[in-house]
Amino acid sequence: MKLYAPSTIRQIKDKYGFRLSKSLGQNFLTDKNIIDKIIEESFIGEHDLVIEIGPGIGVLTSEAAEQGGKIIAVEIDKNLIPILQETLEGYDNVEILNRDILKTDLNEIIEQNPIINGGPVNSVRIIGNLPYYITTPIIMKILEDGTKADSITIMMQKEVADRIKAQAGKKAYGALSVAVQYYCTVNHVANVPKEVFVPQPKVDSTVIRLDIRTEKPVALKDEKIFFQCVKAGFGQRRKTMSNSLTGVCGLSKEQVGQVLESIGVDSQRRAETMNIEEFAMLANAVYDMVRLQL
Template sequence: MKLYAPSTIKQIKEQYDFKLSKSLGQNFLTDKNIIDKIIEDSFIGEDDLVIEIGPGIGVLTAAAAEVAGKVIAIEIDRNLIPILKDTLTEYDNIEILNQDILKTDLNQIIESNTEIDGRKTKSVRIIGNLPYYITTPIIMKILEEGVKADSITIMMQKEVADRIKAEAGKKAYGALSVAVQYYCSVASVANVPKEVFVPQPKVDSSVIRLDIRKDKPVELFDERVFFECVRAGFGQRRKTMLNSLSGVCGLSKEAIAQVMQSIHIDSMRRAETMNIEEFALLANEIYNYQRG
């Protein structure tokens, strides 16, 4: 069964009287080339555990199951569970969970699957076609909770992907860019036009792969201080760093000016010009200043 075919999607909707949920951002991919590209660029192997977020009717799930040791598909819509059990019935290496990804302990799932068919699990790959409205919370949950995965290959709204990939000095560069790039190296996989979805969304999508870093790109004395500086810096983008950071970690405007002067960063700069190394330098100096 070609699950990606529009005719199959129509047949499944009619057979199960299934109505697509706008609130859950359900848009089903119909381009096999994109499906193959996602699987190929996820580097899934026969000893790997794949965790899929939002399998829908099982298009990516089936493709992943062909090459993975085991696939765990996490779907929030209970109306899709019987459909998934039907469309994926030929695969014995798929487990379907009716859960909310934001409330799911992914590390517990990983720890329960350290072996696949008696062989040690080699890598953990997360894949998915994420609902636009909840993309950022899902990504940051995985990264901030320290989920023991090797990579995350996901489709999202192109605008969000552009923000994640953006470098300092670019218009799209912001707090999300810094946060994701601190935890991961980012690779582009594919741009996906809106025309290859059912129903068709209003905007184009992109697929990116986030390879979770074993070693962070900068050394931090305190991650909390670093992210507080990043959030404050981008909180009001038009302000200078001096004004944006006033009050960060309880420091006065004068103290911030002193800190920035000591590390030779112009306090009149804006956050969008600051790269991750400069944010780290700033955060570490603020940490030292706090401790006298």
């Protein structure tokens, strides 16, 4: 059964009386080339544990099951569970969980599956076609929870992917860019036009692979202060760093000026011009200033 074929999708919808949910952002991929590209660039192996977010009717799941050791598909829509049980019945290495990914402890799932195909798990791969409206919360939950995965290969709205990939000085560069790049290296996989989905969304998509870093790109004295500085810097993009950072960790504008001067950053610069290394220097200098006040 070609699960990606529009005719198959129609048959499944008719058989189960299934209606696509706009509130859950359900759009099913119909391009086999893109599906193959996602699986190929996920580097799934026979001793890998694959966690799929939002399997839908099992289009990606079935392909991942051909390559991976065990696939755990996490689907929030209870109406899709009987469909998945049918479309994936030929795969004994697939487990379907009817859960909300934002309320799911992925590390617990990983710990419960230490052995794949008679040997220890080689890699943990996360894949999925994410609903546009919760793409960022899902990614940040995975990263901030310290999920013990090796990579995340996901499809998302092109605009969000552009923000994640953006470098300092670019219009799309922002707090999300810094946060994701702190945790991961970002790899472009494929551009996906809106025409290859059922139903057709209003915008194009992009697939990216996030390889989770084993070592962070910068040394921080306090991670919390780092993210406070990033959030404050991009809070009002048109403000200078001097104005944006006033109040962070209780610092006055004068103290912020001293911090910026100590690391050689012009107080009139804006956050979008500062790379991750400069934000790290800034955060460490703020940490030192706060310590002096204790």
